[in-house]
Amino acid sequence: DAGVTQSPTHLIKTRGQHVTLRCSPISGHKSVSWYQQVLGQGPQFIFQYYEKEERGRGNFPDRFSARQFPNYSSELNVNALLLGDSALYLCASSLAQGRIGAEAFFGQGTRLTVV
Amino acid sequence: GESVGLHLPTLSVQEGDNSIINCAYSNSASDYFIWYKQESGKGPQFIIDIRSNMDKRQGQRVTVLLNKTVKHLSLQIAATQPGDSAVYFCAELPYNDMRFGAGTRLTVKP
Numbered sequence: 001d002a003g004v005t006q007s008p009t010h011l012i013k014t015r016g017q018h019v020t021l022r023c024s025p026i027s028g029h030k031s032v033s034w035y036q037q038v039l040g041q042g043p044q045f046i047f048q049y050y051e052k053e054e055r056g057r058g059n060f061p062d063r064f065s066a067r068q069f070p071n072y073s074s075e076l077n078v079n080a081l082l083l084g085d086s087a088l089y090l091c092a093s094s095l096a097q098g099r100i101g102a103e104a105f106f107g108q109g110t111r112l113t114v115v
Numbered sequence: 116g117e118s119v120g121l122h123l124p125t126l127s128v129q130e131g132d133n134s135i136i137n138c139a140y141s142n143s144a145s146d147y148f149i150w151y152k153q154e155s156g157k158g159p160q161f162i163i164d165i166r167s168n169m170d171k172r173q174g175q176r177v178t179v180l181l182n183k184t185v186k187h188l189s190l191q192i193a194a195t196q197p198g199d200s201a202v203y204f205c206a207e208l209p210y211n212d213m214r215f216g217a218g219t220r221l222t223v224k225p
Contacts (some may be wrong), residue, residue: 004158017149018141029184035214040217041217042204042206042214042215042216042217042218043159043204044214044215046211046212056212058212088159090159092158097145098209099208099210099213102147102149102164102208103205104161106158106159107158107159108156108157108158109157109158
């Protein structure tokens, strides 16, 4: 079975640009969560989506947005990129809504570099 | 604000020895904790979890201990192997949130 897949794996953007990151959950999983992991730190929770609705949001500015599609895949969008947005963006999927992070499987992440 | 933290940023052990990785948390509302392993270039991988109504939970070669009195969590790895080299994170889950610590890098020497 395919695990959580994220695309692209690496990305370089310029300050002020917009970026879209994509995530395909494990087949049958209906919940997707997004995390930002700055180098040398633990991941930070950004969003959780379940059945196409936002179910949880971390402490991130409105420049960050996400959505979930009918096939349960998800996109994370970041507008007006800042240098500080450079990080590994992780997507995790789980079977049901449940607790954020509980029984979640992580993808390998998208490495975003803002220059 | 309350946060999860780790006592040591790095840990080096000899192959075959036991490893102990520590984690301090300060949110008394957290009732669920997870340990993750993250290898270079990969996403976090679930190792073991524990709920606050337990003090100890064992898995294959791993044991998690929870001391609610001092808000301390530890991960014990028995007979550490080279494949255990990675960064280990504890995460606390108060309701509707998930907070990771900064991580401990475990290096296993042959």
